[in-house]
Amino acid sequence: MNHQPASSATVRTVIRDLEADIIFGRLRPNEELTEDALMERFSVKRHVVRSAIQELVSRRVVTKPPSRSARVKDFTLDEVREIYHMRELLQRDAVRIMPQPVPADGLAALKATYDRHAAAVAAGADGGLIHQLNDEFHDRLFALCGNRELCKAIAFYTEVSNPIRSYGIVDAGWLSQAVEEHGAMILAIERQDRDTLARLVVDHMQPTRHRWEVLHADRALSHAQLTD
Template sequence: MTNRIKLSPLVGEIVARMETDIIFGRMRPNQEILEDTLMARFEAKRHVVRSAIQELVAMGLATKVRSRSARVKDFTPREVDEVYHMRALLQRNAAHIMPFPVSPQKLNVLKEIHVRYVAAVSVGADKYLIHTLNDEFHAQLFSLCSNTELCRAIHAYAERSNPIRSYGITDASWLDQAIEEHAAMIHAIQTQDRAALEQLVVDHMQPTRRRWEQAYAGPYEILATQALAPSRQTALDQASPGMVTGAG
Protein backbone atom coordinates (compact mmCIF):
# COMPACT_ATOMS: atom_id res chain seq x y z
CA MET A 1 0.00 0.00 0.00
CA THR A 2 1.07 3.59 -0.53
CA ASN A 3 2.33 5.64 2.43
CA ARG A 4 -0.68 6.09 4.69
CA ILE A 5 1.19 8.47 6.99
CA LYS A 6 -0.10 11.21 4.71
CA LEU A 7 -3.70 10.04 5.05
CA SER A 8 -6.11 10.84 7.85
CA PRO A 9 -6.88 7.87 10.12
CA LEU A 10 -10.41 7.46 8.75
CA VAL A 11 -9.30 7.70 5.12
CA GLY A 12 -6.58 5.15 5.86
CA GLU A 13 -9.12 2.80 7.47
CA ILE A 14 -11.49 3.06 4.50
CA VAL A 15 -8.66 2.40 2.04
CA ALA A 16 -7.45 -0.61 4.05
CA ARG A 17 -10.93 -2.11 4.29
CA MET A 18 -11.65 -1.53 0.60
CA GLU A 19 -8.31 -3.02 -0.38
CA THR A 20 -9.12 -6.11 1.66
CA ASP A 21 -12.55 -6.38 0.02
CA ILE A 22 -10.90 -6.29 -3.41
CA ILE A 23 -8.15 -8.76 -2.53
CA PHE A 24 -10.60 -11.35 -1.20
CA GLY A 25 -13.16 -10.94 -3.95
CA ARG A 26 -15.88 -9.29 -1.90
CA MET A 27 -15.67 -6.59 -4.53
CA ARG A 28 -15.13 -7.86 -8.04
CA PRO A 29 -13.49 -6.22 -11.06
CA ASN A 30 -15.61 -3.46 -12.61
CA GLN A 31 -17.92 -3.30 -9.60
CA GLU A 32 -19.19 0.22 -8.93
CA ILE A 33 -17.89 2.00 -5.82
CA LEU A 34 -20.71 4.19 -4.58
CA GLU A 35 -19.89 7.19 -2.42
CA ASP A 36 -23.24 7.05 -0.59
CA THR A 37 -22.70 3.39 0.28
CA LEU A 38 -19.26 4.09 1.71
CA MET A 39 -20.56 7.12 3.64
CA ALA A 40 -23.16 4.93 5.32
CA ARG A 41 -20.80 2.02 5.91
CA PHE A 42 -18.03 4.07 7.51
CA GLU A 43 -20.14 6.94 8.89
CA ALA A 44 -17.92 9.32 6.98
CA LYS A 45 -18.42 12.64 5.23
CA ARG A 46 -18.36 12.79 1.44
CA HIS A 47 -14.97 14.51 1.22
CA VAL A 48 -13.43 11.73 3.33
CA VAL A 49 -14.91 9.03 1.11
CA ARG A 50 -13.72 10.84 -2.00
CA SER A 51 -10.20 11.04 -0.59
CA ALA A 52 -10.26 7.29 0.02
CA ILE A 53 -11.46 6.62 -3.52
CA GLN A 54 -8.71 8.87 -4.90
CA GLU A 55 -6.17 6.83 -2.96
CA LEU A 56 -7.56 3.57 -4.38
CA VAL A 57 -7.23 5.05 -7.87
CA ALA A 58 -3.65 6.10 -7.13
CA MET A 59 -2.89 2.56 -5.97
CA GLY A 60 -4.23 1.14 -9.23
CA LEU A 61 -7.06 -0.70 -7.48
CA ALA A 62 -9.85 1.46 -8.91
CA THR A 63 -10.58 3.63 -11.92
CA LYS A 64 -12.51 6.89 -12.07
CA VAL A 65 -13.97 8.66 -15.09
CA ARG A 66 -15.14 12.27 -14.71
CA SER A 67 -18.83 12.58 -13.68
CA ARG A 68 -19.11 8.84 -13.07
CA SER A 69 -18.72 6.58 -10.06
CA ALA A 70 -15.39 4.88 -9.47
CA ARG A 71 -15.12 1.18 -10.23
CA VAL A 72 -12.85 -1.63 -9.10
CA LYS A 73 -10.04 -1.92 -11.62
CA ASP A 74 -10.85 -4.40 -14.37
CA PHE A 75 -7.74 -5.41 -16.27
CA THR A 76 -7.67 -6.37 -19.92
CA PRO A 77 -5.58 -9.41 -20.91
CA ARG A 78 -2.95 -7.08 -22.36
CA GLU A 79 -2.74 -5.07 -19.14
CA VAL A 80 -2.30 -8.29 -17.18
CA ASP A 81 0.53 -9.32 -19.52
CA GLU A 82 2.21 -5.95 -19.04
CA VAL A 83 1.88 -5.92 -15.24
CA TYR A 84 3.15 -9.48 -14.89
CA HIS A 85 5.95 -8.83 -17.35
CA MET A 86 7.12 -5.99 -15.11
CA ARG A 87 6.74 -8.10 -11.98
CA ALA A 88 8.80 -10.88 -13.56
CA LEU A 89 11.56 -8.47 -14.61
CA LEU A 90 11.74 -6.85 -11.19
CA GLN A 91 11.54 -9.99 -9.08
CA ARG A 92 13.98 -11.97 -11.23
CA ASN A 93 16.43 -9.06 -11.04
CA ALA A 94 16.13 -8.93 -7.26
CA ALA A 95 17.05 -12.61 -7.09
CA HIS A 96 19.85 -12.06 -9.61
CA ILE A 97 21.57 -9.30 -7.62
CA MET A 98 20.94 -10.76 -4.15
CA PRO A 99 24.32 -10.96 -2.39
CA PHE A 100 25.24 -14.54 -1.48
CA PRO A 101 25.72 -15.89 1.06
CA VAL A 102 22.83 -14.30 2.96
CA SER A 103 23.61 -13.74 6.62
CA PRO A 104 22.12 -16.33 9.01
CA GLN A 105 20.36 -13.58 10.94
CA LYS A 106 18.51 -12.29 7.87
CA LEU A 107 17.71 -15.79 6.67
CA ASN A 108 16.31 -16.72 10.08
CA VAL A 109 13.90 -13.77 9.88
CA LEU A 110 12.61 -15.15 6.58
CA LYS A 111 12.32 -18.66 8.06
CA GLU A 112 10.41 -17.34 11.08
CA ILE A 113 7.87 -15.61 8.82
CA HIS A 114 7.53 -18.83 6.84
CA VAL A 115 6.84 -20.80 10.02
CA ARG A 116 4.11 -18.34 11.03
CA TYR A 117 2.62 -18.50 7.53
CA VAL A 118 2.52 -22.31 7.62
CA ALA A 119 0.92 -22.23 11.07
CA ALA A 120 -1.74 -19.73 9.96
CA VAL A 121 -2.63 -21.83 6.92
CA SER A 122 -2.65 -25.06 8.97
CA VAL A 123 -5.21 -23.78 11.49
CA GLY A 124 -7.36 -22.03 8.89
CA ALA A 125 -6.59 -18.58 10.23
CA ASP A 126 -8.25 -15.40 9.07
CA LYS A 127 -7.68 -14.82 5.35
CA TYR A 128 -6.36 -11.33 5.93
CA LEU A 129 -3.72 -12.67 8.33
CA ILE A 130 -2.64 -15.28 5.78
CA HIS A 131 -2.44 -12.64 3.07
CA THR A 132 -0.49 -10.28 5.34
CA LEU A 133 2.03 -12.99 6.25
CA ASN A 134 2.42 -13.88 2.59
CA ASP A 135 3.23 -10.27 1.73
CA GLU A 136 5.55 -10.06 4.74
CA PHE A 137 7.43 -13.13 3.51
CA HIS A 138 7.96 -11.65 0.05
CA ALA A 139 8.91 -8.24 1.40
CA GLN A 140 11.59 -9.84 3.58
CA LEU A 141 12.80 -12.07 0.76
CA PHE A 142 13.21 -9.26 -1.76
CA SER A 143 14.78 -6.98 0.86
CA LEU A 144 17.73 -9.38 0.76
CA CYS A 145 18.69 -7.89 -2.61
CA SER A 146 19.74 -4.72 -0.69
CA ASN A 147 18.22 -2.36 -3.29
CA THR A 148 15.57 -0.18 -1.67
CA GLU A 149 14.23 1.32 -4.90
CA LEU A 150 13.90 -2.09 -6.52
CA CYS A 151 11.98 -3.36 -3.47
CA ARG A 152 9.63 -0.36 -3.68
CA ALA A 153 8.93 -1.10 -7.34
CA ILE A 154 8.29 -4.79 -6.60
CA HIS A 155 5.83 -3.80 -3.86
CA ALA A 156 4.06 -1.28 -6.10
CA TYR A 157 3.48 -3.79 -8.88
CA ALA A 158 2.38 -6.50 -6.44
CA GLU A 159 -0.11 -4.04 -5.00
CA ARG A 160 -1.29 -3.06 -8.47
CA SER A 161 -1.96 -6.71 -9.27
CA ASN A 162 -4.17 -7.29 -6.22
CA PRO A 163 -7.40 -7.39 -8.28
CA ILE A 164 -5.81 -10.19 -10.31
CA ARG A 165 -4.31 -11.92 -7.28
CA SER A 166 -7.79 -11.96 -5.71
CA TYR A 167 -8.64 -14.95 -7.90
CA GLY A 168 -7.85 -17.92 -5.69
CA ILE A 169 -5.27 -16.27 -3.44
CA THR A 170 -6.70 -18.12 -0.41
CA ASP A 171 -7.72 -21.32 -2.21
CA ALA A 172 -6.62 -24.36 -0.19
CA SER A 173 -4.71 -26.01 -3.03
CA TRP A 174 -2.88 -22.78 -3.84
CA LEU A 175 -1.96 -22.24 -0.19
CA ASP A 176 -0.37 -25.70 -0.07
CA GLN A 177 1.57 -24.87 -3.23
CA ALA A 178 2.61 -21.50 -1.81
CA ILE A 179 4.00 -23.17 1.31
CA GLU A 180 5.99 -25.56 -0.86
CA GLU A 181 7.36 -22.76 -3.01
CA HIS A 182 8.21 -20.50 -0.08
CA ALA A 183 10.23 -23.36 1.40
CA ALA A 184 11.91 -23.92 -1.97
CA MET A 185 12.93 -20.25 -2.11
CA ILE A 186 14.48 -20.47 1.36
CA HIS A 187 16.39 -23.59 0.36
CA ALA A 188 17.61 -21.98 -2.85
CA ILE A 189 18.98 -19.07 -0.79
CA GLN A 190 20.61 -21.44 1.70
CA THR A 191 22.30 -23.44 -1.05
CA GLN A 192 23.07 -20.30 -3.09
CA ASP A 193 21.19 -21.75 -6.06
CA ARG A 194 20.58 -18.47 -7.85
CA ALA A 195 19.12 -20.03 -11.01
CA ALA A 196 16.45 -21.88 -9.06
CA LEU A 197 15.61 -18.80 -7.01
CA GLU A 198 15.27 -16.62 -10.11
CA GLN A 199 12.85 -19.13 -11.64
CA LEU A 200 10.85 -19.63 -8.46
CA VAL A 201 10.15 -15.93 -7.83
CA VAL A 202 8.67 -15.68 -11.32
CA ASP A 203 6.75 -18.96 -11.47
CA HIS A 204 5.29 -18.34 -8.00
CA MET A 205 3.11 -15.53 -9.41
CA GLN A 206 1.45 -17.61 -12.10
CA PRO A 207 -1.30 -19.72 -10.41
CA THR A 208 -3.52 -16.77 -9.41
CA ARG A 209 -2.88 -15.20 -12.78
CA ARG A 210 -4.05 -18.39 -14.51
CA ARG A 211 -7.20 -18.38 -12.38
CA TRP A 212 -7.90 -14.83 -13.54
CA GLU A 213 -7.38 -15.89 -17.15
CA GLN A 214 -9.74 -18.84 -16.74
CA ALA A 215 -12.41 -16.53 -15.34
CA TYR A 216 -11.83 -13.66 -17.75
CA ALA A 217 -9.80 -14.36 -20.85
CA GLY A 218 -10.95 -17.76 -22.09
CA PRO A 219 -9.09 -20.72 -23.56
CA TYR A 220 -7.01 -18.81 -26.13
CA GLU A 221 -5.12 -16.73 -23.56
CA ILE A 222 -4.72 -19.68 -21.19
CA LEU A 223 -2.58 -21.58 -23.69
CA ALA A 224 0.30 -19.13 -23.37
CA THR A 225 0.53 -19.46 -19.59
CA GLN A 226 0.45 -23.27 -19.60
CA ALA A 227 3.94 -23.25 -21.11
CA LEU A 228 5.25 -21.95 -17.75
CA ALA A 229 4.41 -25.12 -15.81
CA PRO A 230 7.49 -27.24 -16.71
CA SER A 231 9.96 -24.56 -15.59
CA ARG A 232 8.21 -24.27 -12.22
CA GLN A 233 8.52 -27.99 -11.54
CA THR A 234 12.17 -27.98 -12.56
CA ALA A 235 12.92 -25.17 -10.12
CA LEU A 236 11.08 -26.94 -7.33
CA ASP A 237 12.96 -30.16 -7.96
CA GLN A 238 16.28 -28.32 -7.91
CA ALA A 239 15.43 -26.47 -4.70
CA SER A 240 14.45 -29.57 -2.65
CA PRO A 241 11.92 -27.73 -0.44
CA GLY A 242 11.67 -30.56 2.05
CA MET A 243 15.00 -29.44 3.49
CA VAL A 244 13.37 -26.45 5.21
CA THR A 245 11.68 -27.37 8.47
CA GLY A 246 11.93 -24.40 10.80
CA ALA A 247 13.31 -21.01 11.71
CA GLY A 248 16.54 -22.21 13.22
Protein backbone atom coordinates in the same frame (compact mmCIF):
# COMPACT_ATOMS: atom_id res chain seq x y z
CA MET B 1 -17.62 25.15 2.24
CA ASN B 2 -14.44 24.37 4.15
CA HIS B 3 -13.77 20.79 5.19
CA GLN B 4 -11.57 19.57 7.98
CA PRO B 5 -8.61 17.60 6.62
CA ALA B 6 -9.38 13.90 6.43
CA SER B 7 -7.88 11.95 9.31
CA SER B 8 -5.05 9.90 7.84
CA ALA B 9 -5.91 7.03 10.19
CA THR B 10 -9.56 7.06 9.09
CA VAL B 11 -8.63 7.19 5.40
CA ARG B 12 -6.20 4.30 5.90
CA THR B 13 -9.00 2.26 7.51
CA VAL B 14 -11.28 2.81 4.51
CA ILE B 15 -8.44 1.97 2.11
CA ARG B 16 -7.49 -1.14 4.07
CA ASP B 17 -11.04 -2.49 4.17
CA LEU B 18 -11.75 -1.79 0.50
CA GLU B 19 -8.45 -3.36 -0.55
CA ALA B 20 -9.30 -6.43 1.51
CA ASP B 21 -12.68 -6.64 -0.21
CA ILE B 22 -10.94 -6.50 -3.60
CA ILE B 23 -8.21 -8.97 -2.64
CA PHE B 24 -10.69 -11.55 -1.34
CA GLY B 25 -13.19 -11.15 -4.15
CA ARG B 26 -15.94 -9.47 -2.14
CA LEU B 27 -15.65 -6.61 -4.62
CA ARG B 28 -15.28 -7.75 -8.20
CA PRO B 29 -13.95 -5.99 -11.31
CA ASN B 30 -16.25 -3.21 -12.56
CA GLU B 31 -18.20 -3.15 -9.30
CA GLU B 32 -19.31 0.37 -8.50
CA LEU B 33 -18.05 2.23 -5.42
CA THR B 34 -20.58 5.00 -4.77
CA GLU B 35 -19.62 7.73 -2.35
CA ASP B 36 -22.97 7.67 -0.53
CA ALA B 37 -22.80 3.90 0.06
CA LEU B 38 -19.24 4.14 1.33
CA MET B 39 -20.11 7.07 3.60
CA GLU B 40 -22.89 5.02 5.14
CA ARG B 41 -20.80 1.88 5.45
CA PHE B 42 -17.85 3.54 7.17
CA SER B 43 -19.79 6.33 8.94
CA VAL B 44 -17.47 8.97 7.50
CA LYS B 45 -17.78 12.27 5.66
CA ARG B 46 -17.60 12.57 1.89
CA HIS B 47 -14.10 14.07 1.88
CA VAL B 48 -12.79 10.97 3.71
CA VAL B 49 -14.30 8.67 1.09
CA ARG B 50 -12.91 10.81 -1.72
CA SER B 51 -9.42 10.77 -0.20
CA ALA B 52 -9.55 6.98 0.08
CA ILE B 53 -10.77 6.57 -3.50
CA GLN B 54 -8.09 8.93 -4.78
CA GLU B 55 -5.41 6.81 -3.10
CA LEU B 56 -6.87 3.59 -4.50
CA VAL B 57 -6.88 5.17 -7.96
CA SER B 58 -3.19 6.04 -7.53
CA ARG B 59 -2.54 2.40 -6.63
CA ARG B 60 -4.32 1.39 -9.86
CA VAL B 61 -6.81 -0.95 -8.19
CA VAL B 62 -9.73 1.46 -8.72
CA THR B 63 -10.71 3.67 -11.66
CA LYS B 64 -12.57 6.99 -11.43
CA PRO B 65 -13.85 8.40 -14.75
CA PRO B 66 -14.74 12.12 -14.67
CA SER B 67 -18.24 12.81 -13.25
CA ARG B 68 -18.84 9.11 -12.65
CA SER B 69 -18.60 6.77 -9.68
CA ALA B 70 -15.40 4.90 -8.96
CA ARG B 71 -15.21 1.24 -9.94
CA VAL B 72 -12.96 -1.67 -9.13
CA LYS B 73 -10.35 -1.92 -11.86
CA ASP B 74 -11.06 -4.47 -14.58
CA PHE B 75 -7.88 -5.32 -16.44
CA THR B 76 -7.55 -6.25 -20.07
CA LEU B 77 -5.49 -9.27 -21.06
CA ASP B 78 -2.77 -6.98 -22.40
CA GLU B 79 -2.65 -5.05 -19.12
CA VAL B 80 -2.28 -8.28 -17.15
CA ARG B 81 0.55 -9.44 -19.40
CA GLU B 82 2.32 -6.10 -19.00
CA ILE B 83 1.91 -6.04 -15.22
CA TYR B 84 3.22 -9.57 -14.83
CA HIS B 85 6.05 -8.87 -17.23
CA MET B 86 7.11 -6.01 -14.95
CA ARG B 87 6.79 -8.20 -11.87
CA GLU B 88 8.95 -10.89 -13.48
CA LEU B 89 11.64 -8.41 -14.53
CA LEU B 90 11.82 -6.76 -11.12
CA GLN B 91 11.79 -9.95 -9.09
CA ARG B 92 14.41 -11.63 -11.26
CA ASP B 93 16.62 -8.58 -10.88
CA ALA B 94 16.25 -8.66 -7.11
CA VAL B 95 17.47 -12.26 -7.16
CA ARG B 96 20.28 -11.35 -9.56
CA ILE B 97 21.76 -8.73 -7.20
CA MET B 98 21.06 -10.62 -3.96
CA PRO B 99 24.34 -11.21 -2.09
CA GLN B 100 25.52 -14.75 -1.54
CA PRO B 101 25.35 -15.72 1.22
CA VAL B 102 22.54 -13.41 2.33
CA PRO B 103 22.83 -11.64 5.73
CA ALA B 104 22.13 -14.10 8.53
CA ASP B 105 19.68 -11.82 10.32
CA GLY B 106 17.67 -11.28 7.14
CA LEU B 107 17.45 -15.01 6.50
CA ALA B 108 16.39 -15.62 10.09
CA ALA B 109 13.62 -13.05 9.78
CA LEU B 110 12.47 -14.64 6.51
CA LYS B 111 12.33 -18.07 8.15
CA ALA B 112 10.36 -16.72 11.09
CA THR B 113 7.78 -15.21 8.74
CA TYR B 114 7.65 -18.47 6.79
CA ASP B 115 6.88 -20.38 10.00
CA ARG B 116 4.08 -17.96 10.94
CA HIS B 117 2.56 -18.07 7.46
CA ALA B 118 2.73 -21.88 7.29
CA ALA B 119 1.13 -22.17 10.74
CA ALA B 120 -1.66 -19.77 9.77
CA VAL B 121 -2.42 -21.77 6.61
CA ALA B 122 -2.37 -25.08 8.50
CA ALA B 123 -4.73 -23.71 11.14
CA GLY B 124 -7.15 -22.28 8.59
CA ALA B 125 -6.63 -18.80 10.01
CA ASP B 126 -8.41 -15.65 8.87
CA GLY B 127 -7.74 -14.90 5.21
CA GLY B 128 -6.60 -11.39 6.03
CA LEU B 129 -3.87 -12.69 8.35
CA ILE B 130 -2.73 -15.26 5.80
CA HIS B 131 -2.56 -12.60 3.08
CA GLN B 132 -0.65 -10.24 5.39
CA LEU B 133 1.91 -12.92 6.27
CA ASN B 134 2.22 -13.95 2.62
CA ASP B 135 3.07 -10.40 1.61
CA GLU B 136 5.41 -10.04 4.59
CA PHE B 137 7.28 -13.14 3.43
CA HIS B 138 7.79 -11.66 -0.01
CA ASP B 139 8.77 -8.26 1.38
CA ARG B 140 11.45 -9.91 3.53
CA LEU B 141 12.58 -12.12 0.66
CA PHE B 142 13.18 -9.28 -1.77
CA ALA B 143 14.61 -7.03 0.96
CA LEU B 144 17.57 -9.44 0.94
CA CYS B 145 18.66 -7.85 -2.35
CA GLY B 146 19.57 -4.67 -0.44
CA ASN B 147 18.04 -2.24 -2.97
CA ARG B 148 15.17 -0.38 -1.29
CA GLU B 149 13.99 1.36 -4.47
CA LEU B 150 13.78 -1.96 -6.28
CA CYS B 151 11.80 -3.37 -3.35
CA LYS B 152 9.37 -0.42 -3.54
CA ALA B 153 8.82 -1.10 -7.24
CA ILE B 154 8.19 -4.80 -6.56
CA ALA B 155 5.70 -3.91 -3.82
CA PHE B 156 3.93 -1.44 -6.12
CA TYR B 157 3.34 -3.96 -8.91
CA THR B 158 2.34 -6.63 -6.40
CA GLU B 159 -0.32 -4.28 -5.07
CA VAL B 160 -1.45 -3.34 -8.58
CA SER B 161 -2.04 -7.04 -9.25
CA ASN B 162 -4.29 -7.52 -6.19
CA PRO B 163 -7.53 -7.59 -8.23
CA ILE B 164 -5.97 -10.34 -10.34
CA ARG B 165 -4.56 -12.24 -7.36
CA SER B 166 -8.04 -12.18 -5.77
CA TYR B 167 -9.19 -14.98 -8.08
CA GLY B 168 -7.13 -17.61 -6.27
CA ILE B 169 -5.59 -16.07 -3.20
CA VAL B 170 -7.84 -17.89 -0.71
CA ASP B 171 -7.98 -21.20 -2.59
CA ALA B 172 -6.93 -23.98 -0.18
CA GLY B 173 -4.87 -25.77 -2.81
CA TRP B 174 -3.04 -22.60 -3.79
CA LEU B 175 -2.31 -21.76 -0.14
CA SER B 176 -0.72 -25.15 0.47
CA GLN B 177 1.27 -24.81 -2.75
CA ALA B 178 2.40 -21.33 -1.69
CA VAL B 179 3.77 -22.66 1.61
CA GLU B 180 5.65 -25.41 -0.24
CA GLU B 181 7.11 -22.93 -2.73
CA HIS B 182 8.13 -20.51 0.04
CA GLY B 183 10.06 -23.36 1.64
CA ALA B 184 11.74 -24.12 -1.68
CA MET B 185 12.79 -20.47 -1.98
CA ILE B 186 14.42 -20.57 1.45
CA LEU B 187 16.25 -23.76 0.50
CA ALA B 188 17.51 -22.17 -2.73
CA ILE B 189 18.79 -19.17 -0.76
CA GLU B 190 20.60 -21.42 1.71
CA ARG B 191 22.16 -23.36 -1.17
CA GLN B 192 23.07 -20.10 -2.93
CA ASP B 193 21.24 -21.43 -5.97
CA ARG B 194 20.41 -18.19 -7.74
CA ASP B 195 18.99 -19.81 -10.90
CA THR B 196 16.49 -21.92 -8.99
CA LEU B 197 15.42 -18.98 -6.84
CA ALA B 198 14.88 -16.80 -9.93
CA ARG B 199 12.68 -19.49 -11.46
CA LEU B 200 10.72 -20.01 -8.25
CA VAL B 201 9.86 -16.34 -7.69
CA VAL B 202 8.44 -16.11 -11.23
CA ASP B 203 6.60 -19.44 -11.25
CA HIS B 204 5.12 -18.65 -7.84
CA MET B 205 2.97 -15.78 -9.15
CA GLN B 206 1.45 -17.70 -12.08
CA PRO B 207 -1.41 -19.80 -10.58
CA THR B 208 -3.63 -16.85 -9.63
CA ARG B 209 -2.81 -15.13 -12.91
CA HIS B 210 -3.78 -18.22 -14.89
CA ARG B 211 -7.03 -18.54 -12.97
CA TRP B 212 -7.85 -14.90 -13.77
CA GLU B 213 -7.09 -15.51 -17.45
CA VAL B 214 -9.38 -18.56 -17.59
CA LEU B 215 -12.24 -16.72 -15.88
CA HIS B 216 -11.68 -13.66 -18.08
CA ALA B 217 -11.91 -15.87 -21.18
CA ASP B 218 -15.10 -17.47 -19.84
CA ARG B 219 -16.65 -14.04 -19.21
CA ALA B 220 -15.70 -12.89 -22.70
CA LEU B 221 -17.25 -16.02 -24.24
CA SER B 222 -20.45 -15.58 -22.24
CA HIS B 223 -20.69 -11.94 -23.31
CA ALA B 224 -20.16 -12.89 -26.96
CA GLN B 225 -22.89 -15.53 -26.75
CA LEU B 226 -25.32 -13.04 -25.20
CA THR B 227 -24.69 -10.48 -27.92
CA ASP B 228 -24.95 -12.91 -30.85
